[in-house]
Amino acid sequence: MIIGLGSDLIDIRRIERTLERHGERFVHRVFTEIERAKSDRRHERAASYAKRFAAKEACAKALGTGLSRGVFWRDMGVVNLPGGKPTMQLTGGAAARLEAIMPPGHKALVHVTITDDFPLAQAFVIIEAVADV
Incomplete structure (x- = not known):
């Protein structure tokens, strides 16, 4: 069952x-170490950061x-599964919120899609509860 849906x-x-104006202060405040390493390797660095920013906004909505309520930027990080599919790794307040909205006997699957087509970047996040067998 779908527990949450967000888009940005x-x-x-x-x-x-923002990168030009605030540089490292911005990326260290908003992005996880994994996200910084991945985005800083990209030729289109700003687009990579923008997709991840949109994913964080979408996740917070989902x-x-x-x-707010204890959910911070770096509590949500885009990570890739071994096959390359993106998902969100939640820690801190985001993980606590996820646990609070999960029905008993279920585990969360966080589905993420991110894309960009200059000048826009977009993300959708779906939080699904699946029976924990």
């Missing part, structure tokens, strides 16, 4: 300007809190 659309140029 962001202008990549906004992230470009959790039903936004960036």
Whole structure:
């Protein structure tokens, strides 16, 4: 069953300007170490960061809190499964919120899709509860 759904659309140029203005302070405040390592290797660095930013916003919406009630930027990180499929790794307040919204006897699957087509980046997050067998 679907527990949460979130989407976000962001202008990549906004992230470009933020990177130019705030640089490392911004990336260390918002992104996990894994996300920074992946995005910093990309030719289109701002687009990579923008997709991950959109995924965090979408995840916060799917959790039903936004960036409040103990859910912080770095509590949500885009990671890739061995086959390359993106998902979200939740820690801290985001993990606590996820646990709170899961029905008993279920585990969470977090589905993520991210894309960009300059000047836009977009993400969708679906949180699914599956029976824990």
